[in-house]
Amino acid sequence: MIRITICSKPRLLNILRAVVKFYAKEAGLSHTDADYLALAIDEAVANIIRHTYHGRHDAKLALEVHCLPDRLEFILEDWGPKVREELIRPRPLDEVRPGGLGTFFIYSFMDECSYDRDFKEGNRLKLVKFLTPKGAGCDNESSSAKSG
Amino acid sequence: MKVQVRNLDKISILDSSGDVDLYSSPRLREALLAQIKADGPSVLVNMSGVTYIDSSGIATLVEGLQLSRQTKTRFGLFGLRPNARSVLELARLHKVFTIFATEEEAVEKIGSIAPFEGL
Numbered sequence: 001m002i003r004i005t006i007c008s009k010p011r012l013l014n015i016l017r018a019v020v021k022f023y024a025k026e027a028g029l030s031h032t033d034a035d036y037l038a039l040a041i042d043e044a045v046a047n048i049i050r051h052t053y054h055g056r057h058d059a060k061l062a063l064e065v066h067c068l069p070d071r072l073e074f075i076l077e078d079w080g081p082k083v084r085e086e087l088i089r090p091r092p093l094d095e096v097r098p099g100g101l102g103t104f105f106i107y108s109f110m111d112e113c114s115y116d117r118d119f120k121e122g123n124r125l126k127l128v129k130f131l132t133p134k135g136a137g138c139d140n141e142s143s144s145a146k147s148g
Numbered sequence: 149m150k151v152q153v154r155n156l157d158k159i160s161i162l163d164s165s166g167d168v169d170l171y172s173s174p175r176l177r178e179a180l181l182a183q184i185k186a187d188g189p190s191v192l193v194n195m196s197g198v199t200y201i202d203s204s205g206i207a208t209l210v211e212g213l214q215l216s217r218q219t220k221t222r223f224g225l226f227g228l229r230p231n232a233r234s235v236l237e238l239a240r241l242h243k244v245f246t247i248f249a250t251e252e253e254a255v256e257k258i259g260s261i262a263p264f265e266g267l
Contacts, residue, residue, distance in 0.1 A: 010171035017200070035200075035231050042202055046170045101203035101239055108238060 001066050008049045008059040008078075016063050017042050020074070023065050027072055027131055037129055040109040041074055043102035044127060052080035052123065071111075072129045079122035085115055150197075151179045159190040159255060165197025168205030177208040184215045189222060190258045194251060196227030201235055213245060220263045222246075226254040 004019060006012045017038040024034035045061065053059045064075035088103055106113060112128035149172035152163045160183040168176055183191045193209070195201075209225070216223035226248040228236070236242045246261055248254035 010169065013169050013171060014167060032231070032234070039200075039202060039235065042169065046202065046204065049170065101206055104239065105203060105235075 001064065003062060003064045005060055005062040007057060008053050008061055009057045010046070010049060013042055013045060016045055019063065019065065023067050023072060024129075027067055029129075029131070036105075036109040037072070040106045041076075041127065043105045044074075044076055044125060047102055047106075048076065048078045048080070048123075052078050052083065070131055072131065074127040074129075076125045076127070077119070077122060081122075083115060083123050083125075149175060151176050153179060153183060155188075156255060158188060159192055159258060160186070160188050161192045161194055161251070163194045163197065165199075167200040168198055168208070169200065169202045170204045173202075173204040173208045176205065177211065180208060180212045181215055184212055184219055184221050184223065187219070187221075191216065191221055191223050192248075192251075192254050192258060193225045194227050195225050195229070195232055196251075198229065198232055201232045206236065206239060206241065209245065210241070216263065222258050222261055222263050224248055224254055224258050224261070226251055 002019065002023075004016070006015065020038040020041045021034045024037045025031075029037065041063070045063070048061050049055065060079060062075075062077040064073075064077075066073040066075070106127070109129070110127045111130045112126070114126050116124035116126065149164065149166035149168055154161050154163065162176075162179055162183060164176055166172065180191070180193065191212070193212075198205075213223055215221075224246040227250065228247060233242065233247075236245070236247075246258075248257065
């Protein structure tokens with residue numbers, strides 16, 4: 001497990017992408033799938049910066065990665081106002097307009113997305129990617145690791 | 149990410165390189181919209197050096213496309229790496245943009261397409 005806390009500066013997104021790719025490859029995902037996973041997490045973090053923090057760069061957010069035998073779990077925490085889940089939807093792809101694709105990418109590449117309603121201080125989003133039988137999973141974290 | 153503009157036979161070419169994400173896409177947006185507004189007949193984005201593109205980068209390209217419709221500027225992309233192309237395909241935007249494989253092809257053909265082709 002790794003936990004990284006950063007300030008909400010967009011220039012730090014590449015660090016998080018590198019971490020996600022590292023764990024994706026450790027888990028046996030292909031280069032392409034690792035890229036997609038990094039894109040999904042990048043979009044989720046970008047949504048926090050844009051929509052929860054309204055572009056503020058002095059707030060903080062945290063990424064936690066749990067590498068389990070059958071899945072990768074990514075926990076994103078922020079300390080902003082509560083997200084209204086009912087307002088989060090990917091836009092229809094037949095609309096050609098700027099914006100709205102981030103959520104679509106998250107839903108496309110992740111197998112599960114859920115908010116922890118018990119997280120009192122802000123938002124805690126869990127994103128899960130299940131590994132295929134070929135994926136070996138990580139051997140550096142026990143299966144008893146807390147998954148959030 | 150870097151963006152450099154050069155002109156070739158009345159075509160503005162934006163050479164983009166590096167990661168296009170929430171941090172860097174405003175630079176691409178500024179350069180791209182400026183070139184389209186500059187009243188030239190054709191604008192091409194060289195994507196061969198783009199190593200990563202997220203939804204903000206794609207939104208920038210869509211914005212460029214929409215502005216090019218208003219200004220009747222021919223607008224195209226070339227040199228997309230497989231990862232950038234697959235992201236565009238997933239978003240079903242690969243048929244919306246005019247995409248060329250190489251700069252040679254783009255320079256040769258951009259003048260012959262209709263400004264709104266692809267939409």
